[in-house]
Every structure is written in structure tokens, then in C-alpha cells.
Amino acid sequence: MIFENEQEVTRLAKADELRSMGVNPYPHFLKKDMSISEFKNKFAYIKDIEGDEKKADEEVTISGRLKLKRVAGKSTFANMEDENDNIQIYYSLGSIGEEDYTKFKKNLEVGDVILVTGYAFITKTGEFSIHASKIVLASKAISPLPEKFHGLTDVEMRYRQRYLDMIMDSDVRSDFAKRSLIVSTIRRFFEDRGFLEVETPMMHPIAGGANAKPFITHHNALDVDRYLKIAPELYLKRLVVGGMEAVFEMNRCFRNEGMDLTHNPEFTSIEFYWAWHDYFEVMDLTEELFATLLDKLNLPKIIEFDGKMIDFSKPFARVNYIDAIVEIGGISRDIATNKEKILAKLKEDKFEANDKLDLGHLQAELFDNYVEDKLINPTFIVDFPISISPLSRRSDADSNVAERFELFIAGRELANAFNELNDPIDQYGRFKAQIDAKNAGDDEAHEMDEDYCQALGYAMPPTAGWGLGVDRLVMLLLNKKSIRDVILFPAMKPLKNEN
Known part of the structure; x- marks a missing residue:
């Protein structure tokens, strides 16, 4: 009571x-x-x-x-x-x-x-x-x-009772007003450049679009399981096949994973797909978006985030994936390009090393452990291993390389983009390889989506795509250490009387 x-x-x-x-x-x-x-x-x-x-x-x-x-x-x-x-x-x-x-x-x-x-x-x-x-x-x-001079001091209660948090702290209301401004600025940015905003299903028959564990629900009338949206990617690219050459969606996604300072099981993302453009042009567009956001929020070109000074005044660095492992991570190229030597290095440094993983996935382990947290200023890491990029176009120069980039700021990945794979036969083979990866222990690998391959069979023009986590972007621009500070009602562990 x-x-x-x-x-x-x-x-x-x-x-x-x-x-x-x-x-x-x-x-x-x-x-x-x-x-x-x-x-x-x-x-x-x-x-x-x-x-x-x-x-x-x-x-x-x-x-x-x-x-x-x-x-x-x-x-x-x-x-x-x-x-x-x-x-x-x-x-x-x-x-x-x-x-x-x-x-x-x-x-x-x-x-x-x-x-x-x-x-x-x-x-x-x-x-x-x-x-x-x-x-x-x-x-x-x-x-x-709560008593005026101490306010709402229980951090957990601040998130559980956001309404009370807002009553007691006007800065909290201000932060969420700024979040709204960021979202509306992003939307206007893409609309002004001819992109069409669309809505795709929140419940999918197949969990796809990203490597992640899905939430599973059940549709009673059809008596079938459905998966809450991990990412809208495969539906958006179907629209490109259908003739929409510039589309974007800003919506909730759901991933059945752990919670920490940068992860919430439901989160906001934006994805766009842009026919007749490439990932180099997407990098340019990304820099333009950040310049627009800083201007709209009246922020300087150098901002502070979590004690780090982030410099937006210069063009974003562009570094090859393997070069980053070598030059930033300090791993010799001889090790970075050899599966057995990577396993030995990871074990030597007390990191997990699954010998069932292929070379690309092991290189990702090197990147995650030795490179990522060193990428403070805005940096595009480009040309990823193909095996960890199942939806990305294969490089014409090197079939083991995906024409893909990720944007890192303050030691965190903020955006993921690539030239889209539009070869239906190659895509079908990649999906089959993902099934092998799942059988090898990667429970976040993509499922087979034959209908998507069928869609590609009707021909998708050369297209570049991009996805960005809105919550992490807001954290960066508002200098917030926890994702819970930028989500109005974040996921919380149940109280004892809620079990």
C-alpha cells in the first residue's frame, strides 16, 4: 500500500x-x-x-x-x-x-x-x-x-523515479531538453539532404541486422515466435532495392545483453542507406553532422568528456584496421596477421582466446583489447576483416577486407558504416558462414535470411549505409559517464518486492 x-x-x-x-x-x-x-x-x-x-x-x-x-x-x-x-x-x-x-x-x-x-x-x-x-x-x-539541500542522493532512486529526479534537479530537465534538440537536429540534418524517414517492423521473423542476442516474444494469433528489432538494416536495404535511394530510420532497438555504463537493453539508434554513394562520402557526411550538432548546441570545437578533451577542430583521422592494431595497439604486424601468434599473445596477456575463432575474429580481439580505449579524438577505423563484416561489401583489391569503417571517440565506438554488400550469392555464402560461426560458439552471429538474399536478387544499386547509437552520442555531447543519465527510464534490476 x-x-x-x-x-x-x-x-x-x-x-x-x-x-x-x-x-x-x-x-x-x-x-x-x-x-x-x-x-x-x-x-x-x-x-x-x-x-x-x-x-x-x-x-x-x-x-x-x-x-x-x-x-x-x-x-x-x-x-x-x-x-x-x-x-x-x-x-x-x-x-x-x-x-x-x-x-x-x-x-x-x-x-x-x-x-x-x-x-x-x-x-x-x-x-x-x-x-x-x-x-x-x-x-x-x-x-x-526530499530535503532541499541534499536532494535525491540515492543514484538508483534517481533512475527509478525519474519524475522526482526532474523535480529536484532542473539540470536533469535541461539535459533531456538538449537530448530532444540533438534528436531533432539529426532528423532535420538528413531531411535537408533529401533523405526520407521511414518506419520498419519492431518485431522480426528472423533476428538480423547486427551481431547481438535478441529478445524473443510470441505472436499468439500466428503461433510463431518473433524477435524484437536488433537493428533495422535488412529492412531498410530492402527499401533501397525497391527504389528508395536515400532512407533513414531513428527508432528503438533491443538487445538481450548485459547492462553497464554504455549499454541498455533498449536503446535509440539511427541508420541510413544512401544509394550511389560510398563509405568515403559517408565519412565526410559524418564529420558534417558533428559540426552541425556542435553548432546547434553552442559547443566549442574542443569538448570535455569523462576527463578527456575531445578535439573536433581537425579532420577526423582515418586509420586502416590492421595498421591501428600495429601502430596504436603496439602489436607487431607479424603477430597481427597470424592466427596462432594472436592466440599466443592473447593467452600471454591473460585475455580470453578461443582457438575456434577465425583470423578476423581474433584480430577483433586484438583491436578490442589493445586499440579501442586509445582512440580519444574522432577516428575512423577503416577496412575491417571480412569475416566480422557479414553485410559489408568485399574489397576489390583484397577479398579478405570489408569496405567498412567504425567511428571511435573517447575510446568508444559510436558509428558503424560500410559499402553495402549487394551480391546476392556472396551474401548467401556469408550468412552460411555466420551459421558456422554460431555453431563454433558465437551466439551473436547472424541468422540466415533467405528473403533478404531474394531481395538482393532483384538488384540493389551501389549503396553505402551507416548506423549510430544516439544514446552514446548524447552522452558524449553532454559529458555524461552513464547511459542511464541520458535515457529517461533506463532498465533497472527489479526491487525485491517486484520479483
Whole structure:
């Protein structure tokens, strides 16, 4: 049962007392004239009035949540906060009337949502305030807010009760407003360049589009299992086959994996596919997107993230995959190109080494363990091993290399892109190889998707594609260490009473 502690019981009694006075603690059809920020801007001129009477003649109605209340006999100073701003309220027995003053002196509490009608004035101490002539209780708070000066200190509770986190910390609301701006900027960026936004299924008959463990659900009417979207890739490329030459989707994806500072089981991604373009042009477009985002957020060219300074002022570095292992990871080329020597090196340095993996997957182990965390400034790692790139076009110059890049910033992968494989026979063979990889222990390998191969059989033009994790991008731009700080309602371990 909720609302059982002493303070909540007291507040429930006050709500009942208001009802007995003919006051509905939860009225509707209430209107405000403007926000607190608009109020401050409209009446800012009173600061320049000569003399002691610095006040406006016009009365308006504003609203907010009561955050502070200090009663001094027949007058009260309070503070209320709306979505973006806060203001001091002054009211007295004389200004709102004895009946309302007596009623609200006892029953109006911190946490309540109120409407205040009054005029702007400057107090004797020089604070811009609203002098109230009328106060209306818009919604009674039954649960008391945490103590003001300590706020919501339990990090787990901040994520579980995001609404309370937002009430107590206006910066949290600001961060999510910035996230919304980032998302809308990305969308406009692609629309302005002729991309068409589309929606593809959230439930797939085959788990595909990325190497990941899927969530499985069941469709009762069809009596079939379905997989929540790992990635929209294969559906988006079907649209390119169908004649849509520039498409993108920004939507939720789901991966049944662990949670940590950079992983949440449901997350937001954006993917686009661009016919008649190549992965070099996609790199250029990616740099252009970051420049646009920094400008829109009024961020400098050098930003801080997790104690690291990230320099966006120069062209992003472009480094070959094997060269990165050698030159950045410090692994000799002789080791980096030999399966047995890689296994020996990994074992020597106490890393897991699965001798069933092929050379490409073992090179990925080298990259993950020796290179990734050293890529601080924006860096495109290009030309990956073909065996770890089952949907990427094979290089004409080297059949063991995929025409693919990943973008790394602050030691983390942020985007993945490649020239798309459009040879249906090659794609079918790659899917078969993925089945072999799954049988060898890679439980994240792709499933066979014959319908997708059939789609390629109708011919897909030369196409480049790209995917980016929006949550990690927001983390970077807002300097947040945990993905939970940029997802409104992140996944959490159940409380004991939720099991």
C-alpha cells in the first residue's frame, strides 16, 4: 500500500480538510498566461524604474511547483519553479484575503502545484518577484519532496523515479531538453539532404541486422515466435532495392545483453542507406553532422568528456584496421596477421582466446583489447576483416577486407558504416558462414535470411549505409559517464518486492 508514512497521512488529511472547505485539491480547466521566463522578460523593465516603487501595473497568472515556503506571521515568502525557471512569490493576509491566507498558511505545502495571479515587483532586498493577489491550488502533493539541500542522493532512486529526479534537479530537465534538440537536429540534418524517414517492423521473423542476442516474444494469433528489432538494416536495404535511394530510420532497438555504463537493453539508434554513394562520402557526411550538432548546441570545437578533451577542430583521422592494431595497439604486424601468434599473445596477456575463432575474429580481439580505449579524438577505423563484416561489401583489391569503417571517440565506438554488400550469392555464402560461426560458439552471429538474399536478387544499386547509437552520442555531447543519465527510464534490476 502506498501513502502510508506519517507525512503522507498528514497530507492526505489536509487534502480532505480542503475538500471540507469546498476546495478541490485537483481542479481542472485552469489556465496560465505565460511561463515564469516570459513573465520575467515581459516585466524586466521594472528594474529600471526610478524610486522605491519598482512594480508593474498589470496582473497576470503564472504557475509552478512550490519549492520553498517561509511564513512570517501575516505574510509569506515562497518560491515556485516551472519547466525552465523559478521565481519568488510574496503574498500576505492583505493581498490574498484573510480566508485564503489562513487556508493556505496551513494547507499549502512544498511540492504542491499552484497558479499565482499578481504583478511583478522588486523587493526591498532587490529580488525580482511576483506580488500575489490570488493563489489557486492546482494539484496537491501527497508525497513530500526530499530535503532541499541534499536532494535525491540515492543514484538508483534517481533512475527509478525519474519524475522526482526532474523535480529536484532542473539540470536533469535541461539535459533531456538538449537530448530532444540533438534528436531533432539529426532528423532535420538528413531531411535537408533529401533523405526520407521511414518506419520498419519492431518485431522480426528472423533476428538480423547486427551481431547481438535478441529478445524473443510470441505472436499468439500466428503461433510463431518473433524477435524484437536488433537493428533495422535488412529492412531498410530492402527499401533501397525497391527504389528508395536515400532512407533513414531513428527508432528503438533491443538487445538481450548485459547492462553497464554504455549499454541498455533498449536503446535509440539511427541508420541510413544512401544509394550511389560510398563509405568515403559517408565519412565526410559524418564529420558534417558533428559540426552541425556542435553548432546547434553552442559547443566549442574542443569538448570535455569523462576527463578527456575531445578535439573536433581537425579532420577526423582515418586509420586502416590492421595498421591501428600495429601502430596504436603496439602489436607487431607479424603477430597481427597470424592466427596462432594472436592466440599466443592473447593467452600471454591473460585475455580470453578461443582457438575456434577465425583470423578476423581474433584480430577483433586484438583491436578490442589493445586499440579501442586509445582512440580519444574522432577516428575512423577503416577496412575491417571480412569475416566480422557479414553485410559489408568485399574489397576489390583484397577479398579478405570489408569496405567498412567504425567511428571511435573517447575510446568508444559510436558509428558503424560500410559499402553495402549487394551480391546476392556472396551474401548467401556469408550468412552460411555466420551459421558456422554460431555453431563454433558465437551466439551473436547472424541468422540466415533467405528473403533478404531474394531481395538482393532483384538488384540493389551501389549503396553505402551507416548506423549510430544516439544514446552514446548524447552522452558524449553532454559529458555524461552513464547511459542511464541520458535515457529517461533506463532498465533497472527489479526491487525485491517486484520479483
